[in-house]
Amino acid sequence: MDFDLTHEQRLLADSVNRFVSDRYGDFEKRKAYRSGQKGYADANWSAMSEMGLLGLPLPEEQGGFGGGPVETLLVMEAFGRGLVVEPYFATVVLGLGLLRRTSGQGELLAQVVAGETTLAFAHQERQARHDLHDIAATARRAGDGWVLDGAKGVVLHGDAADRILVSARIAGARRDRAGIGLFLLDPAAAGVTRRGYATQDGLRAAEIVLEGAPATLLAEDALPLIELVADEAIAALCAEAVGAMETLRDLTVDYLKTRQQFGRPIGEFQALQHRAADMLVATEQARSMAMYAAMMVQQTDAAARSTALSAAKALVSRLADTLGKDAVQLHGGIAMTEEYKAGHYFKRLAMIGALFGDVDHHLRRVVAAGGLPE
Template sequence: MDFDLSEEQRLLKDSVERLLADRYDFESRKRYGREPEGFTRAMWAAYAEQGLLAVPFSEEDGGIGGGPVETMIVMEAFGGALALEPYLATVVLAGGVLRHAASPEQRAEWLPGLIAGETRYAFAHSERQARYDLNDVGVTARRDGDGWVLEGEKSLVLHGDSADRLIVSARTAGSRRDRDGIGLFLVEANAEGVSRRGYPTQDGLRAAEVSLSSVRVGADAAIGDPASALPVIERVTDEAIAALCAEAVGAMDRMHNLTVEYLKTRKQFGVTIGSFQVLQHRAAEMFIALEQARSMAFLATMMAGEDDAEERARAVAGAKVQIGRSGRIVGQGAVQLHGGVGVTMEYSVGHYFKRVTMIDQLFGDADHHLGRVARMGGLIAA
């Protein structure tokens, strides 16, 4: 199997890495994170100017026609830089819903603003009682004339406090845990009845609790079939997990490099600590875990576009298991080999470990996905 990037993919990789190297060192990140929205709009505009926001969208919709590999390239670079901007929320999650479920007329109306960086979106799906069950939806949408009225609460909406528009999942029929009867609706973030409580997450990003109180939307706000949106939600979530796996690899790679450099320069007993064999072994174990994670991230990327939902879910779940386990090995090793400085707010290693830990929790931790793989008969079907 050919893992080499095409010329266009290499150019994308070089351009995004150059942009982040020039404008996203750790001190700049801390400064960006202190802005009211938790990131800087200047970098968001730079992403739009370089075409990064257009990566996964078709040329007919104004994008560049990229796929999971291009998304992997961007997300891995973001992981290495600890980028704060809502790329996952806007482009991968909300953008994925629009790519897979929106009508041509809806895409023509909504995507240009997203691609240009003028409109940010958030995907409001998680609820407090649901944990990792995508079909557990308690927010309701009832018909009201030609439109809909939405009622309920959404939790941990990534970058929901700064989004201009929300894509909200809501139950149009059936009971709370039924697989059928779920719809997706576009809601203006400033619409009457929408309230948001934003807060920082442990990794320095942002999320929000969103309340919907008799929020009225028109018939044109429904994205796809308002009674059978779960397959779209599952597909978009699988794509998001593949993107997060790539981001985690970027963060782990950076942690490993920082640790090896520290071992080469930090001296104890008159010699560099990297000369001690036991620490060399620990760094080697980190490298093995990193490469295992990288291989599984490749698998998730290759399978993210698979139409067979079960095969896609099997590969993505397997990748999430490895990412969670590798993230712990690499993160703990990086912190411990750095000593006390590894957990200070002023040094980057601890922040990378926080982000990798949060990635493990998003959309199901390693234990959750290990259970999924077991129920599906293993990573390789019999």
């Protein structure tokens, strides 16, 4: 299979890498972005819009870039290298991934592409763990519209999002696969309570309580769509993990070259050289799995697609965890300080490992499916 990038894909990668280098090359800038009320910089978000990144998955006739999984991989890998804090994953990968596959939302799509509106996806519930079909939040008709009741947790960038896509049960029991609807919610509406907080990796999330909150129905039988977008999200997270692993590995190797012990750089000790080599192997294995995820997310067979993405997520998460722990150990105490960036990469990799299913969850899915699709 040919994995060479097209001319347009190389231009995209160069553009995004320059953006990350300019805006995140100095780690102190990231700290400044995080200190803002939204947890990110509006100027960076506007720059992403001007670059066309916010319309990356949309077709050109809708004002988008017309990109696919490979383009998303390139962007997310670069964002992983810079630990970008803007809500790209929440708005474009999740929110736009859902919204662009529903009808009648052309005006809202244009606002997202223009950088005027951010999105969040409120799906996770406390009792569900990682099962996408476990939904207790309910939707009921009220006149010509719908109102929602329930609670959603760990809504990425949900505290500052301008619009929130919400899953809620129209019919059936809590763990039924049928009867799950997708709704669009204005968080400023009556009946919506948001409690925002910082996540361990320095980004933002929110707990959302809905009590008779008015919403617009986007799709009645929405679980297949939610599962598709979740698989796309997993592919994007795998790519982001590769970028973070690559940078953390380079930071560690540089530290081994400069840290002195017994009158010589500790990188001259053979045991530590072997550890550094293991980090390189782990990064390249994760890169291969991220490419596999980007390829398989286009699989039309939903079962085969989900199994492949579970395998990719499980392996990338395990590799990222091992590399992150090795990096912290090789750095010593400095890696645990807030001032030094190695610990921030480790925290982000840990968060990626937990999002949309941890290692054990995805391994169980692969085993239940009988292994990888042929």
